[in-house]
Amino acid sequence: MxxxxxxxxxxxxxxxxxxxxxxxxxLDEFDQEELNExxxxxxxxxxxxxxxxxxxxxxxxxxxxxDFGHTVTDGRPLxxxxxxxxDYSVSMLVDTIPAVPASDYWLGLFIIGRDGNNAALAENWAxxxxxxxxxxxxxxxxxxxxxxxxxxxxxxxxPWPIYLKIEKADTMYSGxxxxxxxxDWKLIGAPWEHDMKNPELAGIGFVNSWGGANVTxxxxxxxxxxxxxxxxxxxxxxxxxxxxxxxxxxxxxQ
Numbered sequence: 001m002x003x004x005x006x007x008x009x010x011x012x013x014x015x016x017x018x019x020x021x022x023x024x025x026x027l028d029e030f031d032q033e034e035l036n037e038x039x040x041x042x043x044x045x046x047x048x049x050x051x052x053x054x055x056x057x058x059x060x061x062x063x064x065x066x067d068f069g070h071t072v073t074d075g076r077p078l079x080x081x082x083x084x085x086x087d088y089s090v091s092m093l094v095d096t097i098p099a100v101p102a103s104d105y106w107l108g109l110f111i112i113g114r115d116g117n118n119a120a121l122a123e124n125w126a127x128x129x130x131x132x133x134x135x136x137x138x139x140x141x142x143x144x145x146x147x148x149x150x151x152x153x154x155x156x157x158x159p160w161p162i163y164l165k166i167e168k169a170d171t172m173y174s175g176x177x178x179x180x181x182x183x184d185w186k187l188i189g190a191p192w193e194h195d196m197k198n199p200e201l202a203g204i205g206f207v208n209s210w211g212g213a214n215v216t217x218x219x220x221x222x223x224x225x226x227x228x229x230x231x232x233x234x235x236x237x238x239x240x241x242x243x244x245x246x247x248x249x250x251x252x253x254q
Contacts, residue, residue: 024231026224030054041080041201043118050077059204061217066105066209070149075118078110078205081224088226090202091165091176094130097216100159104211106131106140109166111173112201121201123147126194128166128175129207130157139164140207141175143194153189161220171195 108129132138
């Protein structure tokens with residue numbers, strides 16, 4: 001092989017190593033001691049009492065007091081990352097402490113229209129959540145549209161831990177759940193329209209927690225999938241089964 005041909009081959013290989021892979025999945029399994037730097041925005045209530053921690057391969061979001069509703073504009077507990085333009089989905093495997101049934105909260109996945117301060121984040125967002133009032137095991141789907149809540153329904157689902165997904169297709173949004181990794185996704189209610197063609201953020205958090213209870217969101221994995229998504233892969237090692245009993249025994253998360 002001629003020298004210049006060898007150089008071309010080396011250049012191509014080097015370029016493939018440096019360039020990110022697209023049309024893929026960004027997967028965070030919270031295996032590192034620090035949160036991944038892609039989680040570029042973490043917000044809270046004015047009391048600043050929520051904690052966000054990666055422990056034993058799980059993301060823990062603890063809101064100790066709650067006592068806020070779905071229309072708050074001064075901040076809510078959220079962990080967010082940037083999303084590309086176009087169509088994509090975000091999903092997670094989620095549980096809570098205390099365990100199901102729910103008591104006066106809705107928590108789950110968010111796609112948010114505009115980055116900015118707390119008021120900007122509160123204006124427009126779509127969500128698929130788990131929760132409900134005392135004794136409920138429900139999913140809620142809907143949108144905040146220019147600071148006006150558009151409820152798309154409350155639906156019976158199996159007890160968590162459960163997989164949740166929200167899918168964006170242009171300005172149409174759909175919520176899904178499944179019980180096990182290999183199951184097919186099941187549609188929650190029906191798709192709905194929200195004029196957020198190019199929202200800027202997606203992530204996890206509380207829509208509300210109005211009963212004043214100490215609630216912890218427990219997430220094993222979070223996935224962003226789409227045609228313009230740069231892939232990130234992390235090996236899975238069955239963390240939820242291995243660590244769940246240990247985490248439930250920690251007094252700080254009861």
